[in-house]
Amino acid sequence: MNIDATDRRIIAATQGGLPLVPQPYAVVAGELGIDEEELCTRLRTMQDRGVIRRVAVAPNHYALGMLxxxxxxxxxxxxxxxxxxxxxxxxxxxxxxxxxxxxxxxxxxxxxxxxxxxxxxxxxxxxxxxxxxxxxxxxxxxxxxxxxxxxxxxxxxxxxxx
Structure with missing residues (x-):
C-alpha cells in the first residue's frame, strides 16, 4: 500500500499519540500546515484502505489502578x-x-x-x-x-x- 508524503507526515506526527488537549486533531493539523477536515479525511481514508487499523486510546491500565x-x-x-x-x-x-x-x-x-x-x-x-x-x-x-x-x-x- 502506497502512501503519499502528506499521509507519511500525518503518521509520523500521530504515531506517538495525539496531544492531550480539547481539540487534538486541530493541533496536529496546525503543526502539519493542513486544515483539520483534511487531516480527519486522510485518517479515515487510510483506515478504509487498511493502511491504519484504527485511531484508539491505549491506556496504561496499571496507572489507572487496574493492577x-x-x-x-x-x-x-x-x-x-x-x-x-x-x-x-x-x-x-x-x-x-x-x-x-x-x-x-x-x-x-x-x-x-x-x-x-x-x-x-x-x-x-x-x-x-x-x-x-x-x-x-x-x-x-x-x-x-x-x-x-x-x-x-x-x-x-x-x-x-x-
Missing amino acids: ANGMSVWDVADAAVADLGARVGALDYVSHCYERPRALPDWPYNLFAMIHGSSRAEVEDKRGRIAALLGDACRGHDILYSTQILKKTGLRLRSKEG
Whole structure:
C-alpha cells in the first residue's frame, strides 16, 4: 500500500499519540500546515484502505489502578462464537475481545477476552460472569495474567535510511 508524503507526515506526527488537549486533531493539523477536515479525511481514508487499523486510546491500565489484567481464553462452539464474542466484547470490563483459530491438539481456545480489575479476585469474578454468559457453548477456559506492559505503541514508520 502506497502512501503519499502528506499521509507519511500525518503518521509520523500521530504515531506517538495525539496531544492531550480539547481539540487534538486541530493541533496536529496546525503543526502539519493542513486544515483539520483534511487531516480527519486522510485518517479515515487510510483506515478504509487498511493502511491504519484504527485511531484508539491505549491506556496504561496499571496507572489507572487496574493492577490485575488477564487474557481469558475460551473454547466456544464454532456456531456460537461470533454472537457470544460480540456480547463478551461489549462488557465494560473487557478491553478487547477477538476470535482466533484453534491450534489443536495443544490449544483448543478460539475466543480471547482481556479482563481488567484492581485484583486477581476481581478478575476471577468477572471471568465467572463471562463463563455464565457463554453457558453450555463454552467447553473450557483458562486465563493468562499480565506481569508487565510489553507494548503500548501503534504504527511506527522507519526512516528512509533504515
